[in-house]
Amino acid sequence: MNASHILDALGTIDDKYIMEAKEKSFMNTTKKARSMKRTLALVAVIAALLALCGFAAYQLGWFDPWLQKPSANPVQTVQSAIEGQAGKEYTINVRVDEIKVDEDETARVVEMYSGSELAQARGWTDEYLAEHFIVVYASYYVEYDHTKTFMDDGYTQQYFYLTQDTETGEWTITDNTSPNTSAAAPAPVLWSYQPLLSSKLPAFPFAFRIPHSTIEAECDNGMLIGYDDHDGTAYPQGKQLSVSNGSALYWTPQTEGSEELALSAEITFTIYDEANVIYTGSLSVLGESAGDKPANAIYSAMLNGDSGLLMEQSAETGGAIIFA
Numbered sequence: 001m002n003a004s005h006i007l008d009a010l011g012t013i014d015d016k017y018i019m020e021a022k023e024k025s026f027m028n029t030t031k032k033a034r035s036m037k038r039t040l041a042l043v044a045v046i047a048a049l050l051a052l053c054g055f056a057a058y059q060l061g062w063f064d065p066w067l068q069k070p071s072a073n074p075v076q077t078v079q080s081a082i083e084g085q086a087g088k089e090y091t092i093n094v095r096v097d098e099i100k101v102d103e104d105e106t107a108r109v110v111e112m113y114s115g116s117e118l119a120q121a122r123g124w125t126d127e128y129l130a131e132h133f134i135v136v137y138a139s140y141y142v143e144y145d146h147t148k149t150f151m152d153d154g155y156t157q158q159y160f161y162l163t164q165d166t167e168t169g170e171w172t173i174t175d176n177t178s179p180n181t182s183a184a185a186p187a188p189v190l191w192s193y194q195p196l197l198s199s200k201l202p203a204f205p206f207a208f209r210i211p212h213s214t215i216e217a218e219c220d221n222g223m224l225i226g227y228d229d230h231d232g233t234a235y236p237q238g239k240q241l242s243v244s245n246g247s248a249l250y251w252t253p254q255t256e257g258s259e260e261l262a263l264s265a266e267i268t269f270t271i272y273d274e275a276n277v278i279y280t281g282s283l284s285v286l287g288e289s290a291g292d293k294p295a296n297a298i299y300s301a302m303l304n305g306d307s308g309l310l311m312e313q314s315a316e317t318g319g320a321i322i323f324a
Helices: 003-011 015-060 074-087 103-113 117-122 126-132
Strands: 091-101 133-144 154-164 171-177 189-193 204-208 214-219 223-225 240-244 249-252 264-273 276-289 297-303 310-313 320-323
Touching (some): 074 091, 074 133, 074 154, 074 171, 103 133, 117 297, 126 133, 126 154, 189 310, 214 249, 249 264, 297 310
Parallel strands (some): 204 320
Antiparallel strands (some): 091 133, 133 154, 310 320
């Protein structure tokens, strides 16, 4: 068959087949385009919902970062953070009354952090803390629009903990706390979660050195465990727990049915002498995953409010001792 025969044969192909092939190709391309448009639209909707949820949490004050401008002067950094509150939609008024570097509080906190597990987790050596850590005290007044946030307004005192970038020389706020919990109360109790260390229980122990009959406790994250009260079958555990005199209260970041660790928890407790309530209080527990060992974490615990109780580190258990 020569070339002319081939051309003649092609010429006999019905035009409708060519048109059908074109239509199918066009329909397939259209379907793909529509599918791609639907996918992009769905992604846009999800992104918008996430943004709206984050914005709503920000507006209500659930997530309230300091809008700071790092500076070579730590006082200016704190000043920018406090004044940055005025730029938030739920803030009506902010007025700074006093702001200064607190040398005594700096020395106290540096001594508290030096050599601690928390400092190691954050990469703070003793030398770094001595030269590049500072505490700034601030007293200011803030007024909020309570139709937009639940945060309390009024006169506020804060200690701001700042660290310095060794390359730029700029100071950045890393933590803040109020003077009544920083100067008057004991330092936070630290505990390390190391599940692969067989000699250590995977739970934060709280020993109550107070005459009592029972303690009723409840947590919002993680679980409470009665490691001192094995019933012959298992250890009692759950979000709520009752422990008797002589037994410690243990909190673990492990969550039933999940491999993720709880990095924060609020533990409320009531101490009884028979039927009489003698103390009530709450504990705030915060954790940070260890960067070099993701399975491990460092936790700090603080007593909240004015319960009439004190708490300190226990060298014996590695946890906390609570006493009156």
